Structure formats: C-alpha cells, structure tokens
Amino acid sequence: MYGHARKRLLQMYLTNLQVNVTALGFNPVWSDWRDIDYTPDYNKFYFITDGEGWLKIGDREFYPKPGQLALMPEGVRQSYSAINDKPYTKYWCHFTAKIGTINLFDLIRLPWMIDVQEEDGLPADLFKEMLRLHRADTLSSSLHVNACLLRLIGYFLDRAEPIDIQLAHAETSDLLRAALTYIDDHFQRNITVRELADLTHMHPNSFIRLFKKHFGTTPIQYVNRKRIDSVKRLLTSTGLTLSEIGERTGIPDTSYLSKLFKSATGLSPTHYKMLAGRQFD
Template sequence: MDVSSLPLTRLYMENLDVRVTAVGYNQVWTDWRELDYTPDYNKFYLICDGEGWLKIGDSEYHPAPGQWFLMPQGVKQSFSYTSGTRFTKYWCHFTARVGERNLFDLLQVPDFIDAKNDGEAARLFRDLFEYRSLSSISAPLLVKSAMLQLIAYYLEHAVAAQPTLSPAALTEPLQQVIAHIQSNYHRNLTIEELAEQAHLHPNYFIRVFKRQFGTSPIQYVNKKRLEETKLLLVTSNLLLSEIGDRVGISDISYLSRLFKASTGFSPTAYRVTFGSR
C-alpha cells in the first residue's frame, strides 16, 4: 500500500461501523441460484467443500474449498449450484460503513483469498456463528468483535495483492485535508483553513467530512494531537507545556482535560505508567 495513503486508510479503520444481518453454515440446496442481482449488504463465503459458480461484477469463478470470497454491497452478482457436489460453506451478510460509505467502496481488495491451510479462518466464522445464537446482554458486542476480526483477517491476508484505496477515495479533495492535518496539526488549524483545502464552504465541509469519515474535523485534529502527546510523554523528558507547544495545544489545562477524557489518565500518570524505566 502506498505509504502516503496510510493516514486516510487508518482513519477509515478507526471509524468503521459493522452490522451483521445473517450468519450460517450449511450445504446449499440444488435450487441455490440467483442471477444479476445487486445486494445492499456485503457477503463473505468461506467454501468448505463442493462445487459451484459465482460472478462478481464482470469476473466469474468456480470456487475451490479453502477459498474465502468477498461479494461487496452495490456490486452486481450471480451464483448458482452446478452439477457436482453442492457447496458447503460458512457465510455471513453484513454492512461495514465509514460514515455513510461502504468500506469496500473505499478500499480495493481482491474478490477472494486462499485460506485452505489455515484453521483460523473457519474458527473465526464458528465464533461469529456461536455468538449470533447467544441471548446474553453481551452478545451484540461479541458479534461485532467477531465480525471485525473476520474483516481484519481478510484485509491482512489480502496484503499480497496490495489492497489500496479506491480511485474514488484517492481523488477526493478530503484526502488533501487529511494530508494537510498530518503536516500541520501542531498549528492552530481552523475549520475555514481545512475547508479551503477541500474547496468547500466551512459548514458544508463539516457535514461532508463527518459523512465520509464518521468523525468531525476537529475531533480528528485533536486525535492526531493526542497521539503525538502520548508518544512524547513516553519517549522524552519534555515538560507538558513544551509538549503542548509541539502538538498545537498551548492551553495546558485544556490539553490535560482532553488527554484524560481520551485515555483515562492524566499526562503525568500516563508518563509514569507507560514511560521507559
């Protein structure tokens, strides 16, 4: 992945919201067939056994056992039983949104990965299946956690295929805003300055930024400042006032309140707890 796109990609990951709508493990029926439909959810298929046919966009596949397929929301798809042994597969339907956009509209990843010799993939699906059937108060949290682990596994194992930001994400003016924040977070950045980078009216810019990333521009700027504050607390002997000057928050009491609200520690306690000894 292009290093210059990493801050934008991390922002998407940090603000990802997932919802699981269906989960299963079964052998498909002989009438398993749907042609040229466009779902409003994403699908994962982990093929365990059998034969069949898939079409994702313009690409056709005859998946083999051990292959894990992603069928993204908003992409025309088809699938069908063939004359051989019917597919047995783990599957799930889910949404994965950053703001108002589907994650897989923002990232370019392959249609499938090979998990043939890795029992971890099947275990992750089993966990999701198990958590989905629970009635405990924590079940929704376990389901979300398991779904995030599935997505993380898929993305990590797609590294060999160099997953990247989609062309649409790369060409949007908001990428320029993220780059500007990364280079200038230590200054007194204003909404007007950031909006100018995107060539948008400030009020409209705030709405567009939040729809795209799931967080406000100022929240993102402060998050970047706090990340740098944490690093300087544990890697230097700088006074908090000096750190504040470096990260763009000269009001030390405000920096302390913001830091504690984010981490649960005062800056001093954080340094004592996590600093080198």
C-alpha cells in the first residue's frame, strides 16, 4: 500500500511513539452532556457501547453508533452533546501520544471514526484492562495502562490503514523520507550530517533539530541504530566474523563495534550470537 520510503517514515515515527494515559472511565453521560467549540490539549478515544449523541471534530459532524471507536485529537476544535433522552454510554480515555515533541495525530492524519465488528471484543477488553490496572494502583500500573493504550492505537491504525492515512506537513515529510531513504541505501559507509543536510537543502544544525523533533533521536543515532540492526541480522544468519560484519555495516573498528553493540543491546556480539544458537567460527 505504501512506497518503501513512506512506509519507512511511518515506521520510524511509530518506533519513537511515547504515550501516557491521563484519565479514563466507563460511564453513561446525561442529557446535559454538552460542550461547544473547545480545543483540548489532549487526545481522546470514545468507544460507544449504547445510546445516541453528536460529535463535531474540526468541520465534520458525526452521530456515532454503539460499536464505533472515535478518535478526537488534541489541538482540533471539537463539540459534543446529547441529542435525546438516551445519551451515550461509553468507554473513554484522555491521553498524550508524542513523537519527539509533536503529537502523533499532527503527523499522521487518520479518519476520526472506525467501526468495530460485533464479534471483535478487543477494544472493550483493552478498556476494561486499563480500568482494572488503573484501580489496582501498583508500582507498574501506569506502564501496563500505557501498553494497553499502545495496543488500542495500533488497533485503530490497522483498521484505518485500508481507508487512508495521510502524512501531515507534506514538504517536511518529503525531506525526511529522502533522508531516511538515503540512510537506508548508504548506512554501510561513513554518512555525515553534512551529507544529509545538503540532501535536504538545510543547514546541518537545522536538519539535526528537525530530525530530532520528529523522531526523538539524532540522525547519527539513527544511522547507528540501522547499523546495529544489520549487525544483529548478520550475526544470526551468517558465519561472518565480527571484523567482516563490521566492514559490511560501516563500523570496521571491531572494538568500537563491540562497544556500540553492547550499549544498544546490553550484550556483546559474541554473547548475542551465542544466545541465538550460533558460535563464531
């Protein structure tokens, strides 16, 4: 569905996604449930289980039905209200979803509403689990709640994808796609920030700031991540020596390669390969 560069950009965004649930619940609303033209500084999910009502997100109006999952992103003007004496019962959560310093839904445009098949209990199960964990209030509760939210976002993305996903800020996205494609094609040699900045017609410092703002990592850190991923693959699928792997992945200094690999994985290359069931020759 996506070209390689566009898909890579989307994957890079999602790899660096940081989420946090700030409020959640399951309850009916009442006939006075209403707010007009407000702009939240958080994202919301509504999963409707019963009743009727009205939502407006940006310039679009919706009358969600039970079994529909609504996404209401931060920074977008919204309204809601009951429309009769049988208003909604819904699961809901407020949350942040940041890539670097940017809201996920400013970068990736999605439809605001998806249908959940009647036999698909996953959204309700995820909301129930988040509520259970939130009430448990253990040391790790927030970690598990946020993990459930990540699954819910993934669920929404998977079902929105066949409809359409538009990358926002097309010019910036084109620049970043070009940089990622260049890195994918040339990470085996010594890529410099100057090369990448020249490719995007930017000053190196401006390029670094743009890259880190969108991905939460610097260009060189990303290049090294690509190299380490390639090292992992070669360690577990070939009989190449560490020196040969270093030559192929742009890190010919085996001492530095070992240090970088351990920093990224917590394991030496030898230990990593041993755990994968192989030994260096």
